[in-house]
Amino acid sequence: MQGARAAHAAERRFGLALPHVPNTVNASAELTSLWLGPGSWLLVKGGRPLEGYADARDALNAAGGALFDVTASRVAYAVSGPRAADVLAAGCPLDFHPRVFAVRACAQSVFARVNALYYRLDDGFIVLVARSFGRDVWHGVCAAAMEFGYVVKESSAWPGG
Secondary structure, eight states, X not given: OHHHHHHHHHHHHHTSOOOOSTTBEEEOSSEEEEEEETTEEEEEEOSSOOTXXXXXXXXXXXXXXXXXXXXXXXXXXXXXXXXXXXXXHTTOOSOOOTTTSOTTBEEEXXXXXXXXXXXXXXXXXXXXXXGGGHHHHHHHHHHHHHTTOOOOOOOOOOTTO
């Protein structure tokens, strides 16, 4: 199977098993792989560009896969604290209860009508949205958080999370 060959090549290249169970995540200290759909993953590397991108792309193409650099396409927001799930529920129909949306799970949905990818961490969530809608989502998250009080913190490198 060509898809399995490409996934295996990606796992060898990046030293990280790709998740094959829907809505799950695998992470190392430097790289996070989020399941997007059958044969489709988003690899997130924090802080610096992927070294050897062209070589990795060529190796995966040769194995029947594809690798695209979408670094500038999304922004990520961290929403944490005891009411993080309530804040996100104000703009998203997903059930964020830990019994349904476990730590190291991910899901695609919307936030205030904007497509969003959610990733649950031990202490909150990462929300990834298209850069062009980033400001709208930011304002929506801040408005939802006002009810609970909130603090905006400086960004930090994410993966591994």
